[in-house]
Amino acid sequence: MIPAAFEYHRPSDIAGALSVLAEHGDEARVLAGGHSLIPMMKLRMADVPHLIDLQDIADLKGITIDGDTVTLGAMTTQHELIADEALFAACPIIREAALQIADPQVRYMGTIGGNVANGDPGNDMPGLMQCLDARFTLVGADGTRSVAARDFYESAYMTERDDEEILTQITFSATGAGYAYEKQKRKIGDYATAACAALITKDGDKVATAAIAMTNLSDIPVLSEAAAAALVGTSCDADAVKAAVAAALEDIDPTEDNRGPVAFKMHVAGIIISRAITRAWSGA
Amino acid sequence: MKDEVTREERVTNLKGLGCSRKRVEDARFTQGKGNYVDDINLPGMLTGDFVRSPYAHARIKSINTDAAMALDGVIAVLTAKDLEPLGLHWMPTLAGDKQMVLADGKVLFQGQEVAFVVAKDRYIASDAVELVEVDYEELPVIVDPFKSMQSDVVLREDLDPKAPGAHGPRKHHNHIFTWEVGDEDGTNAVIDDADIVAEESMYYHRTHPCPLEPCGAVASMDKVNGKLTLWGTFQAPHVVRTVASLLSGIEEHNIRVVSPDIGGGFGNKVGVYPGYVCSIVASIVTGVPVKWVEDRMENLMSTAFARDYWMKGKISATKEGKITGLHCHVTADHGAFDACADPTKFPAGFMNICTGSYDIPIAYLGVDGVYTNKAPGGVSYRCSFRVTEAVYFIERMIEVLAIEMNMDAAELRRINFIKKEQFPYNSALGWEYDSGDYHTAWDKALKAVDYEGLRKEQAERVAAFKAGETRSIMGIGLSFFTEIVGAGPVKNCDILGMGMFDSCEIRIHPTGSAVARLGTISQGQGHATTFAQILASEIGISADSITIEEGDTDTAPYGLGTYGSRSTPVAGAAAAMVGRKIRAKAQMIAAYLLEVHDDDVEFDVDRFVVKGAPERFKTMSEIAYAAYNQAIPGLEPGLEAVSYYDPPNMTYPFGAYVCVMDIDVDTGVPTINRFCALDDCGTRINPMVIEGQVHGGLTEALAVALGQEIAYDDMGNCKTGTLMDFFLPTAWEVPNYETDFTVTPSPHHPIGAKGVGESPHVGGVPCFSNAVQEAFRPFGNRHTNMPHDHWRIWKTANDLGMHD
Incomplete structure (x- = not known):
């Protein structure tokens, strides 16, 4: 649990961080809250000769709500997300999900940017961002580009982000949809055995739109378009929920670990998805 | 002089038995001011770290330390070959077996200690660990004790398969002992004839005490005065001193063992671990202090586990539900070495308390200990010896x-x-x-x-x-x-031959405060708070005026340490008894000062009073002052005592x-x-x-x-x-x-x-x-x-x- 030697960089602006990245290529990694990277370094599973701490970069912080557009700086902590009343008004599911991430000590350090950028299938925010159809801003030496959360994840720890890019902000639209983030975990600080984010809007007494995404049930977050399709136009009755759950389960591929075997995870996933849909609908 | 303080107030001020006195330790613990092993930093101190086996069972074909030794800041890399001339490549376990300190030819569990790197700091040591090249040849792995008892694979090649172990004959090369208590034939006869019989097999899984602070030690061999000082996470520091003396040949008066603040033990810190031995050897070899502190993974994977008992029971009863007999057989998975921490005569601890709280007329317990390719241990995790299993x-x-x-x-x-x-x-x-x-x-x-x-x-x-x-x-x-x-009576409880008494020594200062030292060591139990309360009630000095010290073998009286809830039953009893010795002398002093016969004064909360004349009294402070400063005919000056307590049960x-x-x-x-x-x-x-x-x-x-x-x-x-x-x-x-x-x-x-x-x-x-x-x-x-x-x-x- 003792990391190998590394150089510590602490630039004060994005340009400074990019120049260290450019200089050291894949020998460098940016550090946000550190809850994934530092343990990996201590276990010597991540070899990071150059660590670039982003915490002094003011441009990466803050929550901005401009009309319907919500922008989260990548270095905004989970605690800040939870505490922000305007964000809660614009998109309440963020607070609900962030409160299910570990404990207050972790949330004081852990950041939204690190959570979505790391590509860890256990992280809670990526699925949620897919539900919100968020876009991630990536800044590199060649300029700035924007990638949809729904296109960002390739496989565990592998994302659209190039090694020399930094994820600087997250943008999505405010939503009044009914929402739920349901998560089953063994204990505080654990990754989900199964978790599901659901956003549902209503038109009359029918489902107008739905977005259903799952956490830690595949090697990437899974947005189930089939599950959403099974709900849209229905009154979200028991049969519709059942069909949506069945569709969602088709889209996931959990693996056995200490949390339990695949059959258990599939069963629990079904329950969690069903509860998320039901609760989101009740608030729609 | 008129006494302004009521008797009730005097009782309150005493903070003796029954008082919910706040824990005196917590002022430092809650402010991060504790002093743990890892807080000890000595001039020139080196740090040790282990190369550990990634395999559960493998032969070691070679160990190449050249690259590690070439790293700047690495002082030494110890292997079994280096320890062998000292006879320290193996060490005795508390259970009568022996255990490799560093892998001797093979490894028997994942995480086993293979080599000990000594370097200028923890980081260099960890870098060097990665540079030690060990060539392993994998061997068949056995993690199931039942399969182990059937397997041709010999786990412990160092043992003569036909020779008896520390607890009698062995049935198989992977068998450790059979321990039987009770009347098996009689029990079977009762169960066979019973109205009702229930049978069940159950597995009490392997777990771990996992104290917040992992295990560690700092060894400092002073070659000028020949004295070895060893700070460590020891639940039984005096036993560690004796064992260290027996193993190293250093005379016991030249070894000082100190348990500083301990961040939880729960049984994990009863055993003797290779890290302790290696830090001592490394300090002797290098001539400077050497620290070893394990990390969380090392703690969980290599230091003592708990439980791992496969239990099979039969219980019989009458139609009315009166239990008539109980039969229990345990297959006990002890891992690679039998390093259980139990009193010598009890290889399955007090598992024979398994009749529980019930009046069961006849019973039998049989326990078979078995080797597997798992970490050694078998400690009593927050329980007396195997009582949680029972x-x-x-x-x-x-x-x-x-x-x-x-x-x-x-x-x-x-x-x-x-x-x-x-x-x-x-x-x-x-x-x-x-x-x-x-x-x-x-x-x-x-x-x-x-x-x-x-x-x-x-x-x-x-x-x-x-x-x-x-x-x-x-x-x-x-x-x-x-x-x-409260183990235990010396007549049937010992650890490595050392009887399980405990002790308390107290010194009352002239102004009426005191320091008391015990053979136990708190790991968070609050001894400094509660032992002072026992003494307060016995002696009549406020608990706030009594300092409790434990854990330094140079100052504390010999005792067997803290585990198995033995501190209050044994050392707490010693505290009460030492208090009574003090009180007996104080009575004589009070009688002298009050110019009455010894029998004419009686103890009352914080003083001796003349019987029938409570306005005539001497407080314990006055008595203590007189004990040092007044020539009392027939009495030695001073007010101190020691008590060694061997509990009757x-x-x-x-x-x-x-x-x-x-x-x-x-x-x-x-x-x-x-x-x-x-x-x-x-x-x-x-x-x-x-x-x-x-x-x-x-x-x-x-x-x-x-x-x-x-x-x-x-x-x-x-x-x-x-x-x-x-x-x-x-x-x-x-x-x-x-x-x-x-x-x-x-x-x-x-x-x-x-x-x-x-x-x-x-x-x-x-x-x-x-x-x-x-x-x-x-x-x-x-x-x-x-x-x-x-x-x-x-x-x-x-x-x-x-x-x-």
Whole structure:
């Protein structure tokens, strides 16, 4: 649990961080809250000769709500997300999900940017961002580009982000949809055995739109378009929920670990998805 | 002089027995001002770190340390070959076996110590560990003790397969011992003829004490004065000194062992680990201090585990439910070396307390210890020696018998409890229970939870579930336990030949304050608070004016340390006895000062008063001053004493616990709605400290019952080596505990105290487990093994067809 030697960089602006990245290529990694990277370094599973701490970069912080557009700086902590009343008004599911991430000590350090950028299938925010159809801003030496959360994840720890890019902000639209983030975990600080984010809007007494995404049930977050399709136009009755759950389960591929075997995870996933849909609908 | 202070105020100021005095230790602990092993930094100190085996069973073909030695800052890399000339490549275990300090030709478990790197700092040491090249040849791995007993694979090639072990004949090359207690033929005859027989097999899984502070040591060999000082995470510092002397040949007066503040032990810090030996050797070799502190993964994977008992039981009863006999066989997985920490004559600890709180006329216990490719250990994790296993076994057997008889398990217990008038009670397996009043405790606990009401509620819930109205079921977990603590009488309890007495020495200063030193060592139990209270009541000096010191073998009297809830029963008794010695002398001094006969003064709270004339008195402060500064005919100056206490018997704390739990059958998630713990630990020294101990013990019980385990795959890889997978509950997972008590003082302990630190763990594990299992009883469950994590609970529901 003792990391190998590394150089510590602490630039004060994005340009400074990019120049260290450019200089050291894949020998460098940016550090946000550190809850994934530092343990990996201590276990010597991540070899990071150059660590670039982003915490002094003011441009990466803050929550901005401009009309319907919500922008989260990548270095905004989970605690800040939870505490922000305007964000809660614009998109309440963020607070609900962030409160299910570990404990207050972790949330004081852990950041939204690190959570979505790391590509860890256990992280809670990526699925949620897919539900919100968020876009991630990536800044590199060649300029700035924007990638949809729904296109960002390739496989565990592998994302659209190039090694020399930094994820600087997250943008999505405010939503009044009914929402739920349901998560089953063994204990505080654990990754989900199964978790599901659901956003549902209503038109009359029918489902107008739905977005259903799952956490830690595949090697990437899974947005189930089939599950959403099974709900849209229905009154979200028991049969519709059942069909949506069945569709969602088709889209996931959990693996056995200490949390339990695949059959258990599939069963629990079904329950969690069903509860998320039901609760989101009740608030729609 | 008129006394302005009332007697009541004097009692309050004394802060003696029964006072919920705040813990004096907490001022430093809560401010981060504790002084732990890793806080010790000495000039020129080096750091050691281990190369550990990635394999559970492999032959070591070669070890190349060249690259590691070439790294700047590396001072030495020790292997078994370097220790062999000193005779220290192996060391004796507490269980009469021997254990490799550094791998000698082969490795027998994943994480085993292979080489010890000594470097200028922790970082360099860790870098060097990666540079040591070890060439392994993998060997077949055995992680199942039953397969081990059938296997041709010889795990311990160092042992003569035909020679007896430390505890008698061995049946197989992977067998360690057979230990038998009781009358097997008689028990079998009773069971064969019984009206009712219930049988069950259960596995008490392997787990780990996992103290917040892992194990470590700092060794400093002063070559000028020939003195070795060893700071370490030792629950028994005096024993470590003696063992270190015997192993190293350094005379015992030249070894000073210090246990500084210890961040939890729970049995993990009783054993002697290779890191201790290697840091001593490294300090001797280098001539400078050497520190070794393990990390969390090393702690979980290599230092002492707990439990790992496969228990098979048969219990018989009459049609009315009176138990007639009990048969228990245990296959005990001890891992690669038998490094259990038990008194010498008890290779399965006090497992023979497995008749529990019940009047069982005949019983038999047989235990077979077996080697496997798992880490060594077998410590008593927050319990007296193997008592948690024993109590879990009998409390499950009672439940299974209740199922067999279609009877209420609370009533079955009540029918079979040892009655108050039967104490002292001689159990079928050889213990003399000193005291108890089980029926009173049981009735009080059941009344507190409205047991009848709970059963009614449960029946409604079962009906609702069967009607499809809910997917949640309700469990009522019961347990009644009898602990056996305070080892122990020297006549039958020793560790490596050292009798298990304990001690207290006190020195009263002229102004009436005092320092007392004991042979025990607190790891968080609050000794500095509670031992001062015992002394305060005995001597009449306020607990606030008594400093308690433990853990430094140069100053503290010899004692066997703190584990098995023995501190209060043994060292606490020594404290009371030393207090009485002081008081006896103080009485003579007071009588002299008051110019009356010794028999004409009597002790009253904080003073001696002339009988019948309470206005004539001498306070303990006045007496202490006189003891040093007044020439008293026939008395030596000074006021100090020492007492070594060999208890005549163990003490037998007991308790009645009830847990009310909801279980979501679809997700396997349990929710604890109530947990009521009634403890009887005899005389209560500090109710607040007791409450804290009960909360802590229950929380570790919750952990073990609901998820905490050390699990291995078939290749012997430890799957639970970090706190991500090893369940350490936080405030979030823990329910609100309700506590209660009865007081049945120990008849043989000087103040009637019995010890409490481990009771809640012993009683808590079966209570949590029974709650889970009992919830499924109406749906056909008989027994399922712990840990009851989500997926195993879900599996129980699934196996019972509750997801169909």
